[in-house]
Amino acid sequence: MKDSPAALSRRAVLGGSAALCAAPAIHASANAQTAPTGKTQMIATTLKVNGKDVRLTLDPRTTLLDALREHLHLTGTKKGCDHGQCGACTVIVEGRRINSCLTLALMHDGDDITTIEGLGTPDKMHPMQRAFVTHDGFQCGYCTPGQICSAVAVLDEIEAGIPSHVTEDLDKVAFSDAEVRERMSGNICRCAAYPNIVAAIRDVAEGEKA
Amino acid sequence: MKAFTYERATSPAKAAAAAVANPGARFIAGGTNLLDLMKLQIETPTHLIDVNRLDLDTVRETSDGGLRIGALVRNTDLAAHKKVRRDYAVLSRALLSGASGQLRNKATTAGNLLQRTRCPYFYDTTKPCNKRRPGTGCAALAGFNRNMAILGTSADCIATHPSDMAVAMRLLDATVETVAADGSSRAIPIADFHRLPGTTPDIETALAPGELVTAVVLPRPIGGSHVYRKVRDRASYAFAVISVAAIFGKDSNARFAFGGLAHKPWRTEAADAAAAAGANAVADAALAGAKTTEHNRFKTDLVRRTLAQVYAQQEIRA
Numbered sequence: 001m002k003d004s005p006a007a008l009s010r011r012a013v014l015g016g017s018a019a020l021c022a023a024p025a026i027h028a029s030a031n032a033q034t035a036p037t038g039k040t041q042m043i044a045t046t047l048k049v050n051g052k053d054v055r056l057t058l059d060p061r062t063t064l065l066d067a068l069r070e071h072l073h074l075t076g077t078k079k080g081c082d083h084g085q086c087g088a089c090t091v092i093v094e095g096r097r098i099n100s101c102l103t104l105a106l107m108h109d110g111d112d113i114t115t116i117e118g119l120g121t122p123d124k125m126h127p128m129q130r131a132f133v134t135h136d137g138f139q140c141g142y143c144t145p146g147q148i149c150s151a152v153a154v155l156d157e158i159e160a161g162i163p164s165h166v167t168e169d170l171d172k173v174a175f176s177d178a179e180v181r182e183r184m185s186g187n188i189c190r191c192a193a194y195p196n197i198v199a200a201i202r203d204v205a206e207g208e209k210a
Numbered sequence: 211m212k213a214f215t216y217e218r219a220t221s222p223a224k225a226a227a228a229a230v231a232n233p234g235a236r237f238i239a240g241g242t243n244l245l246d247l248m249k250l251q252i253e254t255p256t257h258l259i260d261v262n263r264l265d266l267d268t269v270r271e272t273s274d275g276g277l278r279i280g281a282l283v284r285n286t287d288l289a290a291h292k293k294v295r296r297d298y299a300v301l302s303r304a305l306l307s308g309a310s311g312q313l314r315n316k317a318t319t320a321g322n323l324l325q326r327t328r329c330p331y332f333y334d335t336t337k338p339c340n341k342r343r344p345g346t347g348c349a350a351l352a353g354f355n356r357n358m359a360i361l362g363t364s365a366d367c368i369a370t371h372p373s374d375m376a377v378a379m380r381l382l383d384a385t386v387e388t389v390a391a392d393g394s395s396r397a398i399p400i401a402d403f404h405r406l407p408g409t410t411p412d413i414e415t416a417l418a419p420g421e422l423v424t425a426v427v428l429p430r431p432i433g434g435s436h437v438y439r440k441v442r443d444r445a446s447y448a449f450a451v452i453s454v455a456a457i458f459g460k461d462s463n464a465r466f467a468f469g470g471l472a473h474k475p476w477r478t479e480a481a482d483a484a485a486a487a488g489a490n491a492v493a494d495a496a497l498a499g500a501k502t503t504e505h506n507r508f509k510t511d512l513v514r515r516t517l518a519q520v521y522a523q524q525e526i527r528a
Contacts, residue, residue: 041216059213063245084242084246084312102245102313161290165446171296181446
């Protein structure tokens with residue numbers, strides 16, 4: 001265990017704040033390396049997480065989700081199904097929501113990544129976080145970080161005029177509860193807090209319009 | 211996930227050359243299907259070639275008024291593209307009916323075409339599957355095959371192609387452009403791009419080893435009224451049980467392509483020729499030679515009813 005790559009990289013992260021503080025954004029080109037027998041190829045990468053450059057040296061298998069949770073200890077982002085079916089791992093990368101479990105951290109070298117921790121804090125909540133609290137948009141809370149990241153991006157997508165399956169005229173994109181339900185279908189809530197989630201998102205959308 | 215080595219490609223031809231040099235290599239773009247299959251060890255590449263930084267992410271007009279869609283254009287961007295919405299609405303509709311918002315933000319045009327079947331026996335590594343392990347047999351033939359193909363099947367495989375986008379591209383007579391390891395390029399009509407299973411269901415496309423898709427080209431818009439009708443087990447975020455893509459033109463002309471029925475998007479000249487005779491005639495022509503199994507017999511009726519509905523909506527619009 002002591003010599004496993006995971007333990008090494010975790011120690012490197014925990015070993016000092018150096019790994020977590022601003023490092024020069026080096027977009028190193030990862031060249032092909034033949035892994036010596038029994039040894040895993042490790043590759044350096046820089047991610048911009050919640051506004052800070054973070055340099056990591058990773059086993060190429062590391063998903064963005066595992067990089068956030070296991071290497072950076074940003075455990076707000078949740079691992080649900082780990083197969084892109086539940087949406088608990090949703091984060092915002094370069095302004096777009098994606099499933100962080102279905103992408104490799106190395107594919108995001110230099111990318112700007114926002115997790116639930118970057119949206120707001122308990123003292124200074126993002127309007128969407130506040131609306132979820134106000135409307136009780138959860139019970140157990142496990143899917144909530146993914147729901148909130150997704151919801152923030154959904155309002156941006158509607159604002160940008162991106163149509164959805166329920167948009168009647170592809171050129172006339174407007175907020176409605178039906179649009180929210182369709183667009184949020186990639187975020188599953190086992191507690192079925194859906195009506196309150198829709199109410200929370202509607203609240204923020206109306207607030208933005210006002 | 212099995213260990214693999216990783217590199218970032220710097221040009222399409224270099225990516226293709228790297229793939230030929232590493233027989234266990236796969237290209238990775240969106241990764242939404244490949245990484246899922248790697249976690250389940252259905253795909254076990256020893257080397258990944260990340261093509262995300264290649265300059266293949268734009269949609270441009272072609273000299274004859276069509277569109278060249280870069281292989282890396284994300285599904286969200288393609289569906290929302292102004293020209294696609296206006297001139298190829300069936301493609302926008304098909305894309306928007308597929309997957310979730312998160313997945314469409316990541317999934318690419320080429321990756322969507324190349325995605326693997328969702329046959330549950332392909333996913334279940336404890337069961338035989340000629341597609342996953344050639345020669346082991348097909349567990350779907352005598353299994354729960356409700357969602358399997360009814361057209362173009364073989365004794366070795368009854369899997370369907372799961373893409374909505376590909377059905378619209380087939381309807382629009384798209385062409386797939388590729389580059390090979392030696393730098394040469396070619397254009398493959400989408401009708402010839404996906405293969406029927408035959409005795410080699412593990413070989414799904416016309417691509418040679420290492421050949422990289424660079425773009426999908428749509429011909430000049432043909433106008434008409436565009437429809438994509440998808441029938442599925444829940445209202446959102448589910449694969450099609452069946453789907454009908456249609457473009458209704460003038461003088462009762464129409465063309466049709468179907469999803470959820472075969473190992474590739476299904477389109478026949480006979481079905482298009484029957485357009486003026488109505489929904490039932492189109493269904494008869496499209497379903498000629500259909501071979502159903504115990505659990506998917508309902509699909510023929512579902513095609514008829516969906517076509518009838520598509521025609522009825524068309525009459526209301528007209």
